[in-house]
Amino acid sequence: MTTRRPVCFLIAISPLVAGWCALFLGAYDVSPFIVIKSLINEVIPLAGMSDLPEQAIILDIRLPRVILAGVVGIALAGSGVTLQGVFRNPLVDPFILGLSAGAAFGCAISIGFFPEMPTQVAAFVFSIGSVFLTYNIAKCQGEVSRLPLILSGVIISAFFTALTSIVKFLVDPHKLQNIVFWLMGSFALADWRTIAVSGVGIMVSLCPVLLMRWRLNVISMGEDEAKSLGINVNRDRLIFVVSSTLAVSLAVSVSGIIGWVGLMVPHLVRMLIGPDHRTLVPLSMAAGATFMIFADTVARSLAGYDIPVGIITAVSGAPFFVYLMKRGGNESWGR
Amino acid sequence: MNVFRIVILFSLMMTAVSTETAAAVITYTDKLNRTVDIPVPVKRAVFLQMYEMLPALDVWDRVVGIASYAFRNGLLRKANPRLDGIPSVGSGANVNVEAILQLKPDLVITWAWHPEAIRFMEEKGLRVIAVYPESIDDLYREMALLGTLFQRQERMAAVRGEMQSIFALVRERLAHGDGSKKQKMVYLGGQSNMVSCALGINNNLLTLIGGINPADAIGQRSTLVAIEQIVAWDPDLIFIWGNAGYSAEDILTNPQWRHIKAVRDKRVYKLPDWTTWSPRLALVALWMAKKAHPQDFQDIELADVADALCRKAFRISCTAETVP
Numbered sequence: 001m002t003t004r005r006p007v008c009f010l011i012a013i014s015p016l017v018a019g020w021c022a023l024f025l026g027a028y029d030v031s032p033f034i035v036i037k038s039l040i041n042e043v044i045p046l047a048g049m050s051d052l053p054e055q056a057i058i059l060d061i062r063l064p065r066v067i068l069a070g071v072v073g074i075a076l077a078g079s080g081v082t083l084q085g086v087f088r089n090p091l092v093d094p095f096i097l098g099l100s101a102g103a104a105f106g107c108a109i110s111i112g113f114f115p116e117m118p119t120q121v122a123a124f125v126f127s128i129g130s131v132f133l134t135y136n137i138a139k140c141q142g143e144v145s146r147l148p149l150i151l152s153g154v155i156i157s158a159f160f161t162a163l164t165s166i167v168k169f170l171v172d173p174h175k176l177q178n179i180v181f182w183l184m185g186s187f188a189l190a191d192w193r194t195i196a197v198s199g200v201g202i203m204v205s206l207c208p209v210l211l212m213r214w215r216l217n218v219i220s221m222g223e224d225e226a227k228s229l230g231i232n233v234n235r236d237r238l239i240f241v242v243s244s245t246l247a248v249s250l251a252v253s254v255s256g257i258i259g260w261v262g263l264m265v266p267h268l269v270r271m272l273i274g275p276d277h278r279t280l281v282p283l284s285m286a287a288g289a290t291f292m293i294f295a296d297t298v299a300r301s302l303a304g305y306d307i308p309v310g311i312i313t314a315v316s317g318a319p320f321f322v323y324l325m326k327r328g329g330n331e332s333w334g335r
Numbered sequence: 336m337n338v339f340r341i342v343i344l345f346s347l348m349m350t351a352v353s354t355e356t357a358a359a360v361i362t363y364t365d366k367l368n369r370t371v372d373i374p375v376p377v378k379r380a381v382f383l384q385m386y387e388m389l390p391a392l393d394v395w396d397r398v399v400g401i402a403s404y405a406f407r408n409g410l411l412r413k414a415n416p417r418l419d420g421i422p423s424v425g426s427g428a429n430v431n432v433e434a435i436l437q438l439k440p441d442l443v444i445t446w447a448w449h450p451e452a453i454r455f456m457e458e459k460g461l462r463v464i465a466v467y468p469e470s471i472d473d474l475y476r477e478m479a480l481l482g483t484l485f486q487r488q489e490r491m492a493a494v495r496g497e498m499q500s501i502f503a504l505v506r507e508r509l510a511h512g513d514g515s516k517k518q519k520m521v522y523l524g525g526q527s528n529m530v531s532c533a534l535g536i537n538n539n540l541l542t543l544i545g546g547i548n549p550a551d552a553i554g555q556r557s558t559l560v561a562i563e564q565i566v567a568w569d570p571d572l573i574f575i576w577g578n579a580g581y582s583a584e585d586i587l588t589n590p591q592w593r594h595i596k597a598v599r600d601k602r603v604y605k606l607p608d609w610t611t612w613s614p615r616l617a618l619v620a621l622w623m624a625k626k627a628h629p630q631d632f633q634d635i636e637l638a639d640v641a642d643a644l645c646r647k648a649f650r651i652s653c654t655a656e657t658v659p
Contacts, residue, residue: 027560056590056593057594061561061566061591174525174576175580177524178526181529189527304564306560306561307559
């Protein structure tokens with residue numbers, strides 16, 4: 001553990017470093033001096049700064065975008081590592097319980113048929129609803145254990161994916177295009193209001209995970225072992241699942257569906273610092289934020305376009321995951 | 336002798352008919368560079384695209400199938416109260432090939448960006464042409480083609496003439512106006528950070544009304560850009576696509592956009608939800624020109640021009656309520 005302290009420290013501060021660097025990059029050419037002056041101006045008002053468009057670029061466009069990317073990264077990676085621990089399965093990601101399919105359906109019907117209903121609200125409601133259905137289907141067999149829960153997630157995902165396809169088939173192409181873009185995930189329209197609602201919600205949702213993270217070590221040993229140590233596995237599992245679901249639902253509702261982060265980042269961190277959830281959970285959150293800020297900065301700076309960030313995470317995530325599997329998958333999970 | 340004359344006359348008539356039939360096959364190279372031989376006049380057509388041309392062509396009796404989206408088109412509903420009697424055959428993106436085969440059409444007019452569906456329909460023995468007008472000239476070409484296919488050349492020429500007179504009005508007014516300082520204009524799409532770029536009819540319209548499209552440097556039809564890119568362009572005028580799910584007010588009240596000149600000057604306009612693959616393209620151009628150069632068009636009543644075009648092109652009245 002002592003030898004890993006520098007690594008832990010670097011991971012912990014990486015979101016701040018990534019966020020700071022991201023503020024200097026973008027389509028609008030802003031000098032580093034103006035960036036720093038704009039930030040200072042928020043604390044100590046400087047003469048003539050408020051009227052500069054650069055001030056709005058940094059504080060109203062770039063900064064909320066960077067923060068939202070970081071918060072969503074925290075939610076996805078934090079939920080990913082939690083659910084991997086709960087289900088004792090390294091292939092679990094935050095969307096395993098049908099959440100993304102539910103959110104996609106909410107988005108589709110909001111854009112397609114109920115434009116007066118905000119897309120974020122619809123996505124949030126249906127993502128929560130899909131996980132609720134998943135849990136209740138799994139409960140049909142009595143005690144909610146791992147396998148029925150995962151299988152129910154597969155069923156609900158397939159069901160909502162089919163419903164989304166029906167909506168996509170029925171709506172006209174103008175609306176279809178918006179649905180497709182939403183599903184790709186993006187932070188392009190991030191603003192302070194979005195952060196106020198989702199950021200606070202995500203942080204509050206993840207509090208139980210942070211406070212109870214040591215129990216993940218026990219649960220991941222197996223149900224029988226955990227019960228023998230006095231852990232109420234079903235109750236704790238429910239708390240972890242509900243917390244993760246709330247956090248990811250809020251994240252998905254403001255960013256769209258961004259894959260790979262919740263699967264890849266915990267693996268990377270586990271390889272670097274080991275499987276102890278007491279450090280693995282908070283550092284996965286930090287690394288998730290860093291990765292998401294980095295991916296979004298690439299998305300908005302790579303070319304003249306604003307590439308949906310879900311594309312960046314998938315393109316980088318898939319090959320990187322293959323590399324991780326080849327390099328250290330066996331050691332990390334002790335197969 | 337008389338019998339001989341009758342036989343000669345009949346032979347000549349038959350020759351004339353067969354010559355006409357042989358000549359009445361046109362060869363057309365479509366948007367996908369496919370060469371298609373089409374016997375004319377087309378008697379049984381399926382319109383998966385360009386269906387707003389139907390009231391202009393006035394060939395409802397020859398339409399055996401139509402895209403599902405056509406049933407949501409107010410202009411078509413007004414032009415043909417019996418629209419619901421025409422079978423729906425899906426859309427350009429989701430073609431119901433079985434329904435089309437059942438209708439036994441001579442020709443299917445569809446969208447260019449689903450070549451697999453076109454190939455499939457051809458394999459099933461259907462004659463298909465792909466359309467996708469990307470400029471005013473492209474639209475004229477497609478209109479001329481439809482005129483030829485349905486032997487409504489004069490009708491299409493007249494409609495084109497009406498459109499040209501509106502475009503000429505726009506050009507003439509802009510030629511007299513102060514053209515020394517061109518305005519920067521962006522055209523936003525389904526999302527507020529989606530802009531029309533170098534290709535396509537929207538860029539054509541911006542140029543026509545004397546604008547400079549800063550996204551013209553991007554060699555695409557449309558793309559997503561960062562909002563700060565739009566701030567960097569600092570357009571004088573912002574147009575929003577009529578079918579977008581947000582309003583001009585949404586842009587005007589969003590603090591992220593407040594430093595853009597168009598927002599400061601409150602020159603953000605959402606277009607009417609008229610299709611541009613129609614004679615109504617001319618009205619879209621006039622609507623945009625009026626917004627961009629109000630002083631040059633203050634005596635022009637768009638509702639009157641629109642009504643006149645509708646009466647001449649579609650044979651219906653477009654009331655003032657339908658013209659924003």
